[in-house]
Amino acid sequence: LFLGYFITMNSVGEACTDLKREYDQCFNRWFAEHFLKGDRSGDPCTETFRKYQRCVQKAIKEKDIPIDGVEFMGPNKDKPDS
Amino acid sequence: MGKYFYCTGLLKSTWDQVCIAFWQRYPNPYSNHVLTEDIIFREVTPSNCLISRRLLTKTSRSPRWMERYLPKHMSSSAYIIEDSIVDPQKQTMTTLTWNITHARLMSVEERCHYQINPENGSWTEIKREAWISSGVYGLSRAIQEFGLARFKNSVTKTMKGFEYVLARMQGETPSRTLAETATERARETALAAKEKAKDLASHAQKKQYV
Numbered sequence: 080l081f082l083g084y085f086i087t088m089n090s091v092g093e094a095c096t097d098l099k100r101e102y103d104q105c106f107n108r109w110f111a112e113h114f115l116k117g118d119r120s121g122d123p124c125t126e127t128f129r130k131y132q133r134c135v136q137k138a139i140k141e142k143d144i145p146i147d148g149v150e151f152m153g154p155n156k157d158k159p160d161s
Numbered sequence: 162m163g164k165y166f167y168c169t170g171l172l173k174s175t176w177d178q179v180c181i182a183f184w185q186r187y188p189n190p191y192s193n194h195v196l197t198e199d200i201i202f203r204e205v206t207p208s209n210c211l212i213s214r215r216l217l218t219k220t221s222r223s224p225r226w227m228e229r230y231l232p233k234h235m236s237s238s239a240y241i242i243e244d245s246i247v248d249p250q251k252q253t254m255t256t257l258t259w260n261i262t263h264a265r266l267m268s269v270e271e272r273c274h275y276q277i278n279p280e281n282g283s284w285t286e287i288k289r290e291a292w293i294s295s296g297v298y299g300l301s302r303a304i305q306e307f308g309l310a311r312f313k314n315s316v317t318k319t320m321k322g323f324e325y326v327l328a329r330m331q332g333e334t335p336s337r338t339l340a341e342t343a344t345e346r347a348r349e350t351a352l353a354a355k356e357k358a359k360d361l362a363s364h365a366q367k368k369q370y371v
Binding site for chain 1: 177180181184185187188195196197198199200201202203205209211212214216218240242244246247249250257259261262270
């Protein structure tokens with residue numbers, strides 16, 4: 080039942096799951112071994128990210144998922160500070 | 162108008178470990194309702210913060226009395242966006258999560274702040290706030306109550322999911338979780354079989370009238 084360890088989540092684009100897995104593996108390694116340690120040297124994942132994004136952004140358009148024009152942290156603007 | 166919810170949570174892992182787990186939290190035994198996960202935007206800012214946008218698909222799990230207010234063409238899964246900022250200098254992470262579909266039926270926005278526990282530098286504290294509202298005339302209070310109850314339940318699952326992933330990362334065997342996973346899987350299989358039987362029964366009934 081360690082399935083979670085070997086299984087990656089599906090992408091919203093069925094054809095993109097392999098590209099997602101490849102990118103996630105690259106990112107997770109960079110995040111833990113470089114980014115969090117304050118290492119500002121380049122990001123080794125730009126190429127795999129680009130391939131993955133090309134696929135997933137296409138799927139998002141095809142499925143009409145309403146992500147356009149949603150500002151980063153958008154809804155936070157209306158919220159009172161805790 | 163709307164419901165406000167606030168709670169704090171504690172994870173007995175370092176802030177670094179929690180951030181690493183944050184990106185690896187799906188799938189876990191408590192996240193069967195999460196169907197897809199995608200990073201759809203990511204950048205390192207000039208101040209060396211990591212900003213990301215994650216798109217999730219979740220099953221909508223509304224009770225039948227609520228589903229009647231969903232337009233027929235709307236699917237039973239909802240799309241959710243999670244924006245996050247990781248600041249490795251300050252050792253804080255802020256996330257904002259909200260649904261971009263089904264929003265008039267019920268809108269849930271959740272803001273979380275992850276920081277080092279002030280009492281124990283090896284632990285991580287999570288401050289969680291949520292705003293739950295509904296635009297359905299005459300039913301908004303009932304929907305908000307349902308939404309709040311479901312949100313509290315999902316917070317429990319989130320924390321259990323985190324603990325599971327953190328234990329796995331640290332090489333522990335979460336044996337209690339194996340038993341829970343087995344029970345949950347069995348329950349879901351039984352439920353799926355029941356739904357299938359109902360479908361077949363109603364299908365058989367329809368055929369009689371053809």
